[in-house]
Amino acid sequence: DAKTTQPTSMDCAEGRAANLPCNHSTISGNEYVYWYRQIHSQGPQYIIHGLKNNETNEMASLIITEDRKSSTLILPHATLRDTAVYYCIVRSPGGGTSYGKLTFGQGTILTVHP
Amino acid sequence: DAGVTQSPTHLIKTRGQQVTLRCSPISGHKSVSWYQQVLGQGPQFIFQYYEKEERGRGNFPDRFSARQFPNYSSELNVNALLLGDSALYLCASSLFAGGHEKLFFGSGTQLSVL
Numbered sequence: 001d002a003k004t005t006q007p008t009s010m011d012c013a014e015g016r017a018a019n020l021p022c023n024h025s026t027i028s029g030n031e032y033v034y035w036y037r038q039i040h041s042q043g044p045q046y047i048i049h050g051l052k053n054n055e056t057n058e059m060a061s062l063i064i065t066e067d068r069k070s071s072t073l074i075l076p077h078a079t080l081r082d083t084a085v086y087y088c089i090v091r092s093p094g095g096g097t098s099y100g101k102l103t104f105g106q107g108t109i110l111t112v113h114p
Numbered sequence: 115d116a117g118v119t120q121s122p123t124h125l126i127k128t129r130g131q132q133v134t135l136r137c138s139p140i141s142g143h144k145s146v147s148w149y150q151q152v153l154g155q156g157p158q159f160i161f162q163y164y165e166k167e168e169r170g171r172g173n174f175p176d177r178f179s180a181r182q183f184p185n186y187s188s189e190l191n192v193n194a195l196l197l198g199d200s201a202l203y204l205c206a207s208s209l210f211a212g213g214h215e216k217l218f219f220g221s222g223t224q225l226s227v228l
Contacts, residue, residue, distance in 0.1 A: 032214070043118070043204050043219025044157065087156060100147035100163075100208050101170050102217060104156030 004088045009109040012082075018075040020108050022088030025069040030092055033064060035073050036102070037084040044087065044104075047073065078112045085109050116140070118220035120205050126226045127195050135190045135223045139207030145169075146188040147217065148180055149204040157204055163188055192225075200227045 005023040012018040024033065032051050036044040048055055048062045050071070055062045061074040075082055085107040119138045127133050139146050145164045149157035162170035163182035182188045186207075192199055202224050206217040 036217075042221050043206070044217075045219070046216050049214065085156075099169055099210070099215065100145050100206065100217065101159045101172075102157075103159070107156055 004090055004105050006086075006088050006105060006108045008106065009111070012075075012078045012110060012112050014080060014112055014114050015077055018078040018082065018110060018112065020073040020075075020086050020088075020110065021070065022073070023070045024088070024090045027068050027090050031090050032092070033062065033071050034089045034091060034102070035060070035062065036087045036089065036104075037082075038087070038107070039081075039084040044102075047086075078110075080112050080114070083110060083112045118205055118207050118218055120203075120220040120223050122223060123221070124224045124226075126228060128228050129195055129197060131195050131227075132191065132193045133195060133225060135192075135203050135205075135225070137188045137190070137205030137207075137220060139186050139188070139205075140209075140218055143207035143209055143218070144186050145208045145210070146182055146186065147206045147208065148188070148190045149206065149219075150174070151202040151204060151222070153201070160190070195227045197227050200225060 032049050034049040035047040038044045048060050050062045064071045087104050087107040089102050121136045147162040148160040151157040159172040160174050161180045166182045177193045180190045202222040204219050204222045206219045208215050208217045
């Protein structure tokens with residue numbers, strides 16, 4: 001799985017958009033970008049994934065650059081409950097020997113303040 | 115629907131002892147993975163089981179073992195505990211659909227080794 005680089009921490013005001021960047025310059029053609037988050041005292045939670053097109057779901061939007069070397073997770077209206085560690089993970093879609101395996105980095109600690 | 119459940123939630127052991135952690139996956143999920151999360155770090159992959167067979171193993175010593183039962187629940191065993199085994203142990207079950215795997219994590223078992 002390709003290595004990712006994320007800022008250690010970020011702050012965001014409640015109600016504003018939170019934009020979390022991720023660099024993955026060694027991503028290969030069949031690898032997807034996945035985002036998970038971990039709220040304190042809980043297990044990680046899936047947020048979104050994408051290959052090369054922008055993706056949106058009920059939780060967030062994912063913007064992937066055209067060269068696929070970086071991406072941004074967008075929480076459009078951050079709330080206090082979005083305070084968590086956000087992990088950007090690059091991997092193949094799953095199956096075979098990679099089934100069930102995610103390679104977590106340090107992630108970004110997002111703090112949403114009132 | 116019930117999520118991934120883990121027991122116990124907290125556990126205190128002494129060095130040299132053995133411990134067994136339990137995990138029940140989401141109904142219908144046949145894959146279970148185990149992760150270790152040391153304070154301040156992202157989760158690290160230990161094992162993955164699918165249909166009662168080990169399909170993946172991370173870089174952990176032989177003191178760590180696991181098994182999966184016919185009902186797809188799983189146990190993680192750690193022998194000869196060391197102080198460094200103190201961590202949050204996370205279990206995840208996964209669903210492979212639409213060409214992608216999505217992991218669902220439990221809240222973990224916090225193991226303290228004294």
